[in-house]
Amino acid sequence: MEKRGRSKMEIVPSESHSFIKLLKVNREHLVTHIRNTQCLLDNLLQNDYFSNEDAEIVCACPTQPDKVRRILDLVQSKGEEVSEFFLHVIQQLADAYVDLRPWLSEIGFSPSPLIQSKAVVNTDPVSGYSQKLQQQLGRDSKFILCYAQKEELLLEQMYTDTVVELVNFSNESLGSLDSLACLLDASTGVLNEQGEIIFVFGDAGMGKSMLLQRLQSLWAAGQLDPGIKFFFHFRCRTLSCFKKSAALCLQDLLFKHYCYPEQDPGEVFAFLLRFPHTALFTFDGLDELHSDFDLSSEPDTSSPWEPAHPLALLASLLSGKLLKGARKLLTARTGVEVPRHLLWKKVLLRGFSPSHLRAYTGRMFPEHAVRQRLLDQLEANPNLCSLCAVPLFCWIIFRCFQHFHDAFESSPQLPDLTVTLTDIFLLVTEVHLNRTQPTSLVQQNTRSQTETLRAGRDTLCSLGRVAHRGMEKSLFVFNQDEVQASEVREGDLQLGFLRTMPELGLGGEQQSYEFFHLTLQAFFAALFLVVDDKVGTRELLRFFQEWTPPEEAVATSTCYPPFLPVHCLGGHDLHGEDPFKNKDHFHFTNLFLCGLLSKGKQKLLQHLVPTAALRRKRKALWTHLFASLRSHLKSLPRVQSGGFNQVQALPTFIWMLRCIYETQSEKVGQLAARGICANYLKLTFCNACSADCSALSFVLHHLRKRLALDLDNNNLNDFGVRELQPCFSRLTVIRLSVNQITDSGVKVLYEELTKYKILTFLGLYNNQITDVGARYIARILDECKGLTHLKLGKNKITSEGGKSLALAVKNSKSIFEVGMWGNQIGDEGAKAFAEALRNHPSLTNLSLAFNGISTEGGKSLAWALQQNASLRIFWLTKNELDDEVAESFAEMLKVNQTLKHLWFYFCSFCKKSKSYCGHAYQKVTTSASRPGAPVCGRCGNSHWVLATAWLPVPVCLGRNSDKNLHWAP
Template sequence: MEKQGHHEMQVVTADSQSHIKLLKIHRELLVTRIRNTQCLLDNLLENGYLSSEDVEIVCACPTQPDKVRKLLDLVQSKGEEVSEFFLFVLQQLADAYVDLRPWLVEISFSPSQIIQSKTVVNTDPVSRYTQKLRQQLGCDSKFMLCYAQKEELLLEETYMDTLMELMGFNNESLGSLSGLACLLDHSSGVLNEHGETVFVFGDAGVGKSMLLQRLQSLWASGRLAVEVKFFFHFRCRMFSCFKDSDTLCLQDLIFKHFCYPEQDPDEVFAFLLRFPQAVLFTFDGLDELHSDFDLSRVPDSCCPWEPAHPLVLLANLLSGRLLKGANKLLTARTGVEVPRQLLRKKVLLRGFSPSHLRTYAQRMFPERAAQDRLLEQLDANPNLCSLCAVPLFCWIIFRCFQHFLTAFEGSAQLPDCAVTLTDVFLLVTEVHLNRTQPRSLVQRNTRSPAETFRAGWRTLRALGQMAHRGMARSLFVFSQEEVQASELQEGDLQLGFLRALSEMGPEGGQQSYEFFHLTLQAFFTAFFLVVDDKMGTRELLRFFQEWVPPGEAATPSCYPPFLPFQCLGGGNPVRPEPFTKKDHFQFTNLFLCGLLAKARQKLLRHLVPAAALRRKRKVLWAHLFASLRSYLKSLPRLQSEGFSQVHAMPTFLWMLRCIYETQSQKVGRRAARGICANYLKLAFCNACSADCSALSFVLHHLRKQLALDLDNNNLNDYGVRELQPCFSRLTIIRLSVNQITDTGVKVLCEELTKYKIVTFLGLYNNQITDIGARYVARILDECRRLTHLKLGKNKITSEGGKCLAQAVKNSTSISDVGMWGNQIGDEGAKAFAEALRDHPSLSYLSLAFNGISTEGGKSLAQALQQNSSLTIFWLTKNELNDEVAESFAEMLKVNQTLKHLWLIQNQITAKGTAQLAEALQKNSSLTELCLNGNLIKPEEAKVFEDEKRLICF
């Protein structure tokens, strides 16, 4: 009968037959596939097509097929319109009548305008359950509890996507994911076709839980671009709450422990079992389960009605033995392993990218000026910026900046005074301590920072004691026993400074803890050293001892008696750089300087006697100044061109950071006295723009002029601005390879033209365009002592080249110009040719790799016939041909000053080479003419072997 109905279904359509006849012809198909009569009865009754008596007659039938047959009889008896509405309900409630979807498509049912105007109410248990799930998840995901646990924030206003990366079994990168819907896309990143679980992992605070909350919100509002009808969210920690003897069937786990259907739970569960692909499970925090739980060793359970322990249900859901085909998404912290046979794909959350960070800043700081100031300070300080890659810490740091904005009466700009790391961590601490206050809907917190710290003294001391014990042993994970030994109470563990871990122990799972970030442990270590009465000067300076190179003498006689060791002794140039892989000690020292700064006395005087603070401050400052002076004296010195040059290392930068953290001009002046060299080289020190703030803080106190080499670091434009206070002292400024743009060059122009003392300006390999070239040209015009200018490998074209050439032409001091790797072309080359004619001082010029061809090359050669200053000229890697070689040959017959001419990697053949070789017979001054990499064959080069000055290979 069903086959016959299927055949008729293909030829009998709604257009060719009446709706009554359609119901008659396909009667048995409808009787077989309609599993829910209640929806039809409700809608027919609601629209007046059936009476209450009719509904009672249908409901009185003993079986479901009988109910359908009786309902069809009633509908057909009431006419064409009722039959059409019956079909309309079947079409509109597609989820309730999923088995009839293909049939409705094949008969091409299209309701009339009158029928379309009728109201259809969905009373199907499955659809009502889906609606209930959406309402529940929508409410649960609307707000997120902020890190301080004091306020709820709208998820829509706070959430930001993070970097998601597909990973292989061995954690090799397989590319990035573009959106949350891609997590459930089975077409990419699949590691195991038989696997059922998408595994999302990442560090603590990187946003795993927020990602799941965002998924919930999108699904609840219908914006998740994935066909999912049911969404069940579980926290893995709940599975640890069951007793060993507890058992549940899958239906009870889903309904009783998440969301119960309002009607017909058996029908809803049957639908789930029939269409598992319409289900999405998310399990958050596998690492929060018992530490001895092993997914690969859980007993199999494939019957959805058979009771089992909830952990068994979890493992079998993830493996696909239960509800095979359902979507399952599992999260855990980095380091948690999931059996390969369970995995469908692995996704690593990497946190905020720079673009995410900027977007988040725009969201948190609507005012553009505040955004720019914030982002500049983050760019300048990689310690803060690296924390901001973790969304959790990014929120904390941004709220700290918001606090400073509020403190400055809501000004659109952050205060000009620096926001130091100590400032940020003190504010983080204050925010967390205020969680202990009773919450009020009408009264805001009015406690001062000093009152907050005094009220939290016991907690701070306990945290500090534990942090200090760990730091001394380079220990960063603390057992339950170590926590108890530090006298931390249960409430202290909930403040947010620590996070719980699960650790394997001899007796099974044992709770352990760690600070949320290494710098947080360093901060509390320093705090404990400052405020604890038992911490003497020896303990106070303990972490500075890392500056003592191995094998050095412990206590030189020149040091004060309170110094227990030499900070930076000896002059061994090959000793290893201190603090290698021990930045936690460096941060402890830095926070010590910040906390003992005089500006913090008001905050800490209620925790520690003022006399004790003064004594510790005096000891620390003396130690730091002695360390700085000793360090610089221990460095090898190079005497060159009137300079006493030292090449400092990252340790020197850490010293300056510590001094800067004090924000004391008196400390800065004393530190400046310890700098004896007049050429300070800090190249390749991984210096950031924040280090320029620390440099300026000290160097602007110098009374002598200084040469400063900061090549090959990460300074950018912000770093250039931070150097402003010391430009009045700098004669040599080397800033090559530092991501400096035209903005930074503008600052240089404004500052250097004020003092006019610069002699060397190095800006090689930055991001300078023609705009910046004009600023450099102005420097060259106004700074008449400038002799060396390095602008290679920037983005300067012919326009910028012409400006610079004109400035070179007007300068009587310039002797060395490097323009390698720009794109000045022939127009720029012609401008430099004009500058070369009769130039009184220029002795070195590089226009290598500048796109110069025939016309530009000939102009340069002709100009050199009238030049008697240039001795070195590089034109490597251009487009010079034999015609240009002929011009240079004519020049060599006249010019008797040039000593080195490099025409390497051009397009000169043996013909041009022969002309140059002939010209050399009439030139006695040139010592080398390099033609390597041109169009000269080895056998052709043999002709010129006798001319030793001509180098072809």
């Protein structure tokens, strides 16, 4: 229809000033595409171009096209100025007249200064609804949610960035996210152009919900993509509040259960359907979605007007069957996966780095003296500091400190020595139970922790009962009947542990409740299991059955995306296992159970539970923990590699270590260490954070043998390195690549590793090490005489750091391999490495790829290789090498007889350069073979490889000038 209308229209340039003629010539086009007459009438009336009688004449027309015709007649009859203003309104109100944008652009309409001075009011329903959404989200996101309902902290004042990384399908880092606005940027981190989901994941407490709240705040303030006109935010756990019989169309879900348009909902919804790319949906906590409703009996939901269960609508939105083209941002805890074909981006939250923690401390404690006192305590307690890397736990610890400061201003003190997560949650429980105590200006509350918990036993039991009942069903939202059935009193609700649901209407007319965070629900569930006399051994150990690794389960789902929980989609015959269900809430319950039943807590809890019952539960837990640990260690996959007996651990092993650490039992730690028979422990991609290093050290320091430890691709940062100190005396291989480690962490490595001097392999690839850290690493190389492998690629090392490392390499008689890919050592650093290469006795593999090396540095390296008989593989990929360098390497080839692989991929050599090396190659080898050269995977001959691509086997890529020389394409 648009093409038919526009084919007949005539463009009359606005410079002719005949706006009346322009409207007459394009009358049919305007009648066809103007759907909103109210905005025109409002503005014509506002500026006294129309009278009330004119408006009444227009409104009396029976159809919308007739109204447009009558407006055009009246406008043209009133002259050029009114006609020009008519076009100005259409141009200014782009949302209301979106179909006329191309036409206005083609005619080149530009209003006169007089018309530009006229006020244009926007009464368009779409714009009005967008403004209402902005106001609602701005109001809802203004304050940070806190434990205590009465507290209000401004998001703008308290929000602190965390480490946010773009990752690929395999969760390998693609670089940090510069700002939250970049989440929607199509120029970076896109994995699949056809995907629509931005998947944000991270461990519990890493700040996923806070990130969404910040994103809402930015959109409400107009600081996100201006093309996004609609922002719909849903928390997945609230969708479980709908009854099985609930059936809604998409319009009702968005308008009646989120935000209702004040005018013309049909027009707003029609705009959304026509332009879905103007909408952003956020769904928080996919792993918290729970329903026993069988959606397999529901037909596919692809019609926006067809009523369906809200979970079916969610599935269809995420899969693109509804509102295809809309951007969807989905959060979940680590372990939940989304099908690749639906992903647009993957984003991993890693929590607070040391610099972020300092910034957060400054926001929480603006007074310098108080802030410094807290930082001093954290510095003295690495264990507590590592817990603070998780934003949620950091906030809890800081609130406790703030309470102590207010109550005992003379010497506020956090717990000393080793602090477990159980200690922290017991502390926050004590702090909030003491809120109920009357305050006095002259007398401070001096109740001990034991007295406080004993006085609040009934409250703890009732809250624990709610938490446990929910945990059994993976429920995180409770209606009023469930809360009352657990004997929760009104005063208990005022403590802030349970809060009312912020969303209204989803759970019906009754009020719904939830715990502040799933970790808090897990803590109260564990407390209930310990304190309640009626809990038997079987029920006590119920959640340990959830330790079965999710990798062993098999997904079966047909009609709906497999990332929706199978129990929501009617999946059966899975032996009771849901492979897409995140189990953190069960694991946290187990962890807190181990902490509460530890020997150190026995004195505290004996006032809440009979001693005999406590002893019985402790014995049952230890017996089960030993058996589970032994069974799990035996089941771990093992391989023989590089002279090591290597065991590949799974994330479940990390959770077991956490539980062992919570017990604070040296006996348990010794038994766990005894079960590690391998001498190479591989914990890559296990979602380990800095606090897990405390648990790891707690076990590994009991080992009597030396060990290789691979912790690549986790989230340890400098706090984690400090927590590994007790086990450095056992480690010969340390791999800490992709772990957010800075120079501070490297300094700790230097101080510890040079005490024992047993290190043979140090991997620190893709961290944040600068020249300062490079100097520490050089000293490690100087003092650890057995170090053979050093991996330092993709850090922030420049020429100064490069020179320090090169000097250490030169002096080392043991170093075998050095990886420096992706730094910026430049020509000065290359010259230093050239000096190190000259007559080096042991260095066999060296990578200086992507290091900003140009002519002078390249020539120095070529010259040095003429005097080197050890190097076999040399990478110079992605440098700025030219023909002079090629000629130098050609001369080197005539002399060097040991080099087998020389990589120049992505270097700027021309055909002349190839000829240099080709002639040199012809002189030093025949076409048949060169001693020790690899076999070509294409032609079958033995060739010296000058340059290859990314292929795993050296491949002949064609002959240049009849020379058997391998060049990358």
